[in-house]
Amino acid sequence: MSVYNLPVEPHQYSSAAISVEAGNGANLNQIQIGWTVYLDLFNGDKRTHWYFKMINNGTLSECYNLNCLGFVQTNTQVPIGAAIDKVSKYSTEDQVVLRYGIIREEGTEVRNASWWLVVDQGDSDGTGYDPIGYFPATQFNELAGGANK
Numbered sequence: 001m002s003v004y005n006l007p008v009e010p011h012q013y014s015s016a017a018i019s020v021e022a023g024n025g026a027n028l029n030q031i032q033i034g035w036t037v038y039l040d041l042f043n044g045d046k047r048t049h050w051y052f053k054m055i056n057n058g059t060l061s062e063c064y065n066l067n068c069l070g071f072v073q074t075n076t077q078v079p080i081g082a083a084i085d086k087v088s089k090y091s092t093e094d095q096v097v098l099r100y101g102i103i104r105e106e107g108t109e110v111r112n113a114s115w116w117l118v119v120d121q122g123d124s125d126g127t128g129y130d131p132i133g134y135f136p137a138t139q140f141n142e143l144a145g146g147a148n149k
Contacts, residue, residue: 003035003096005048005087013038017053020102020115021149023142030055031135031143033100033117035084047083050098052117052132056140073133078119080132101129104146112137 006014017034032053041064042049054068055061065081066073073080088095099120105113114136118129137144 001034001098001100002088003048003084003098004090005046005084006037008037008039008046010039010044013041015051017051018100018102019149020143020147021055022140022145022147026057027142028055028057029140029143031102031115031117033102035098042081042083045083047085048087049081049083050100051081054135054139068135070139071133071135074131075133078130078132099129103129105134115140115143 001016001018003016004014008014013036015034015036015038017032017036019030019032021028021030023029030053034051035048036051037046037048039046041051051064052068053062053064054071063069084096084098086096101118101120103116103118105116114134116134117132119132120129
């Protein structure tokens, strides 16, 4: 997804993300990963930041980045919540693209499969996505059985 630095005011945000989710209302489970300009989340910082967000049981348990209990960071080389200094420019070919993913662990019984956050850092070796970390399946009720959105 292309990344921009859009102007926002306090209590506003602008973002683009991908997500997986299951359930509805009070039973909603959701994982998002993408970029955001969100002054309230990043202490007034007007720069664009990459982020992830988890919702468990509706909005009763919503968290961002490393404030999400249960998230297991496996790669400290990817700075969670870091500012993105190079952004796309409107109406030009100068576009910055971020490649993130949410991947369900393979080869595991469905109800025990973790949800992995991954990033394509554009490595020259062409290995593809690098893991950032994961949410254990036990973290969720609805997503433990798979995503439907």
